[in-house]
Amino acid sequence: MSITTHSPEETEAFARNLAASLKEGDILALTGDLGAGKTHFTRGLANGLNIPADVAISSPTFSIVQEYSGGRLPLYHFDFYRLESPHDLLDLGWDDYLDAGAITVIEWADKFPELLPPHTSWWHLSHGAEGSRTIAEKIH
Amino acid sequence: MILALDTSSNHGDLAVVSLDGESIFHAPFRTERSHNSTLFPLLEEMFEALGDRSLLSHIAVGTGPGSYTGCRIGIAATQALSLALGIPVTGVPSICGILGAPQHIAVCGDARRGSFFYVEVKDGVMIDTPILGDQEFLVKSLACSGLPAFSLDSRSPLDDSQNITLAKVDAMTLASRVDVNIPSEPPTPIYLAAPFVSTPKVRPTRT
Numbered sequence: 609m610s611i612t613t614h615s616p617e618e619t620e621a622f623a624r625n626l627a628a629s630l631k632e633g634d635i636l637a638l639t640g641d642l643g644a645g646k647t648h649f650t651r652g653l654a655n656g657l658n659i660p661a662d663v664a665i666s667s668p669t670f671s672i673v674q675e676y677s678g679g680r681l682p683l684y685h686f687d688f689y690r691l692e693s694p695h696d697l698l699d700l701g702w703d704d705y706l707d708a709g710a711i712t713v714i715e716w717a718d719k720f721p722e723l724l725p726p727h728t729s730w731w732h733l734s735h736g737a738e739g740s741r742t743i744a745e746k747i748h
Numbered sequence: 749m750i751l752a753l754d755t756s757s758n759h760g761d762l763a764v765v766s767l768d769g770e771s772i773f774h775a776p777f778r779t780e781r782s783h784n785s786t787l788f789p790l791l792e793e794m795f796e797a798l799g800d801r802s803l804l805s806h807i808a809v810g811t812g813p814g815s816y817t818g819c820r821i822g823i824a825a826t827q828a829l830s831l832a833l834g835i836p837v838t839g840v841p842s843i844c845g846i847l848g849a850p851q852h853i854a855v856c857g858d859a860r861r862g863s864f865f866y867v868e869v870k871d872g873v874m875i876d877t878p879i880l881g882d883q884e885f886l887v888k889s890l891a892c893s894g895l896p897a898f899s900l901d902s903r904s905p906l907d908d909s910q911n912i913t914l915a916k917v918d919a920m921t922l923a924s925r926v927d928v929n930i931p932s933e934p935p936t937p938i939y940l941a942a943p944f945v946s947t948p949k950v951r952p953t954r955t
């Protein structure tokens with residue numbers, strides 16, 4: 609499936625709706641260029657999981673992972689951008705995160721596709737005409 | 749007395765055992781990701797029950813293979829206790845702490861991303877390091893050895909027809925593996941090396 613959004617709010621709204629269908633252990637891998645909207649997408653997810661609105665959600669580019677609780681399910685937000693090797697990720701206890709029964713969302717997930725389990729759902733965000741964005745689910 | 753702790757899976761176990769094997773304190777617990785809210789109150793409870801900390805002379809800690817974070821938290825916590833109490837800590841493979849296991853067993857588990865580990869425990873000692881391989885490798889290893897098979901995973905690493913007994917680590921059994929006459933080395937987690945090395949598929953360019 610694929611949709612086009614015309615504002616950050618529309619991207620968030622799309623992810624917010626998607627959140628309703630998520631169950632524990634689900635993994636969303638986000639790909640797409642710088643500024644494509646991966647973090648806005650994640651904000652929508654957090655909102656849809658009823659994570660308190662007063663927590664600010666930004667790319668965990670330097671912290672690599674941010675954990676959000678207080679919602680329907682915990683949300684683990686990863687950003688692989690700065691990770692250099694798959695071992696760096698394993699050394700964060702990656703497998704334990706996947707076992708924890710939370711929702712995991714990953715920006716720049718295509719850096720280490722081999723570390724993502726088969727049931728991961730992949731979403732590609734791309735820049736379109738006049739500042740629009742296309743969000744497409746990919747079969748990986 | 750020996751304090752023994754295992755946090756390598758979601759079934760944590762804490763025990764204090766006298767040097768002749770008598771149980772002084774025993775508390776199984778559910779671990780969670782951070783471990784803080786379960787482990788530390790439990791340690792306090794144990795100290796309270798014990799009354800006198802100086803009764804403890806050794807610490808044993810389960811080193812896996814198991815949860816990455818879990819093994820490290822158990823090791824870090826016991827190393828801190830070791831420093832604070834001035835007593836040695838010994839790492840014992842968690843798989844050597846299976847209660848009532850026969851004298852010679854095979855232990856296996858899911859090592860993720862399509863790989864599995866196989867290792868044998870004889871007389872309470874791990875023989876060699878765990879070997880990693882694919883599902884077929886594990887099926888064959890179990891069949892060839894013909895040993896009773898155990899796993900500490902929460903579900904069977906292979907399908908039910910393989911007859912793998914799901915077990916939990918028993919801290920008292922773990923304590924019984926410690927030879928108090930042998931000087932201990934700092935515990936290190938048993939690491940199941942990822943059977944792949946790869947370079948990033950994409951190189952993001954951010955300016």
Ligand SMILES: Nc1ncnc2c1ncn2[C@@H]1O[C@H](COP(=O)(O)OP(=O)(O)OP(=O)(O)O)[C@@H](O)[C@H]1O
Nearest residue numbers: 613614615616619642643644645646647648667741
């Ligand atoms: N339809 C849209 N959906 C999402 N963001 C949009 C859209 N139109 C414009 N934008 C703008 O694009 C930017 C998207 O930023 P965001 O941080 O979500 O990107 P990102 O993919 O996470 O980038 P990075 O790779 O740097 O983490 C924001 O500045 C946002 O205002």
Ligand SMILES: [Mg+2]
Nearest residue numbers: 646647667715
């Ligand atoms: Mg981002």
